[in-house]
Amino acid sequence: MAFSGYAVLWADRRVRALFVAAFFARIPALAAPLVFTLYVVEDLDGTYAQAGIIAAATTVGAAIGSPWRGRLIDRLGMRRAILPSIVAVAILYPVATLSTYVWLIPLSLLMGRFLIPVFSIVRLSLSVMVEESRRRTAFSADSIIAEASFIIGPAAGVLLVTQAGADVALYAIGGCEVLAGLIFWRLNPPTRSPGGSTPPAEPGHVVTRTPFMSVPVVFLFLISGGTMAALIGTDLGIIAELRELDEVGAIGFTYALWGLSSLVGGLIYGSLSRSIRPTYLLLALGLTTIPVGLGGEVWSLSLWVIPTGFLCAPTMTAAAEWIAKLVPEERRGEAMGWQGTAFTIGAATSSPVVGVAIDGVGAWGAFVVGGAIATGIALICWGGQLIPAYRPEHYASVNEISPVE
Structure with missing residues (x-):
């Protein structure tokens, strides 16, 4: 075993910035399911079964959206692919606080579909930025960071709901997800090696996949x-x-x-x-x-x-x-x-x-x-x-x- 590989990764400024961005980006995403459950049960006077339907709608949206967003990253590059997610999140979360339970179901489906693809971006960028001999260490480091976000995210969501209310918590989560998307847009981590075989597609240009x-x-x-x-x-x-x-x-x-x-x-x-x-x-x-x-x-x-x-x-x-x-x-x-x-x-x-x-x-x-x-x-x-x-x-x-x- 060689733990020095983690130090080498952390010494790379681009990798370090990507890890920090991923840590903060995952916190609101991990807090959202719990906050939505409390919002349905407390603010909308729903049942836990109804809250489960909202979670299922988000899950279906994410399952449909993940390959689509990954394909966009492959074809258009990270910045152009992530922009629809940033705009959608900025709109959907505020609208969710004003909607009835019935309308919350399609909104949740859209939230899942346009969820900012933190996992895909980070793993794809690491596979490009880190040489193959260190890729295992890089992916493990990302898993460790994800575990840390998991510890903080739900706890932060509960704190927001109990102190400020579920609607305020949803505004905060939406704002944090937009901020996370903008951070990734600003960092623009590479998703293709220099001189990669297939560059992002230009408008009107057909690429053989x-x-x-x-x-x-x-x-x-x-x-x-x-x-x-x-x-x-x-x-x-x-x-x-x-x-x-x-x-x-x-x-x-x-x-x-x-x-x-x-x-x-x-x-x-x-x-x-x-x-x-x-x-x-x-x-x-x-x-x-x-x-x-x-x-x-x-x-x-x-x-x-x-x-x-x-x-x-x-x-x-x-x-x-x-x-x-x-x-x-x-x-x-x-x-x-x-x-x-x-x-x-x-x-x-x-x-x-x-x-x-x-x-x-x-x-x-x-x-x-x-x-x-x-x-x-x-x-x-x-x-x-x-x-x-x-x-x-x-x-x-x-x-x-x-x-x-």
């Missing part, structure tokens, strides 16, 4: 969705388990250990000299998620989430690392967008299944179902990769990543 979809890339999208199934199972399972134990006040403590272990896992993975194949990481993540329900006390539950948390950031980092390796640079933004869609679909499809398990057998069912889905997907992808033509190395270009076999 290189295909990027292959079986190994589809496997990586499946792995990304499976990762979210394990995370959703752990997320909902923690809440349900602590409610059963009548220890809801300990949610923050257990979540903190879960997030901290993920942060440490990402830090260590980024310092490794060799890549671990995402299939193996997802298999380990699924297998460590299944037994978390054995924790019958706050302290034991908190200890059981440490191993699964430790594997979260490395699994997501490894998937992004291999996508950047297997996809041509001129299509990488769209591919990162499809990975974002895979994350979204994985979360959206696993949530109701995990919920049914909790209702049917109790909190432990969430961990079993989420872990089993992740394990099943890992085994399917592993079986597919046994076919020589579908091994990721078969598609990798020069300077191949050295996987752990």
Whole structure:
């Protein structure tokens, strides 16, 4: 392991500015779902089921919009691609505070579609700015920063709602997202290497697009969705388990250990000299998620989430690392967008299944179902990769990543 790679990254002014911008840009995005839930329940006198519909509408919009925005970045460059998102966010959030619940549903769909693509921008820019030998460290560092934003975002949203009201919180989130978009527009991080093979398209100019979809890339999208199934199972399972134990006040403590272990896992993975194949990481993540329900006390539950948390950031980092390796640079933004869609679909499809398990057998069912889905997907992808033509190395270009076999 070599932790000095993080110092080298931080010494690069462009990379440092990108990390700082990403940290602040993710905070309002992570606060928004909780604030919208409280807005529907408290200000609009709705139910949690109605709040769930709003969340689902945003999810569908994000799933549709991620590949589209990534394609725009590939074709037009970052500045021209992000401008519609900045304008849309500036309009939609203020309008949302004035709308009825019925109108909030299509507004949420549009918010998801025009969500500023922080994930795609950061990962795409890092794949260009950082040489391939340091890409694993760079993606791990971004995962660590995302974990830090996750710790702050929801807490900041709750504070805003309790101190100023949900409508003011929505104005603040919209304003912060616009500011984040403007910061990225000002930074204009590169999304194409100097002298890249396909420059951004000029008006009226037709560009022949290189295909990027292959079986190994589809496997990586499946792995990304499976990762979210394990995370959703752990997320909902923690809440349900602590409610059963009548220890809801300990949610923050257990979540903190879960997030901290993920942060440490990402830090260590980024310092490794060799890549671990995402299939193996997802298999380990699924297998460590299944037994978390054995924790019958706050302290034991908190200890059981440490191993699964430790594997979260490395699994997501490894998937992004291999996508950047297997996809041509001129299509990488769209591919990162499809990975974002895979994350979204994985979360959206696993949530109701995990919920049914909790209702049917109790909190432990969430961990079993989420872990089993992740394990099943890992085994399917592993079986597919046994076919020589579908091994990721078969598609990798020069300077191949050295996987752990």
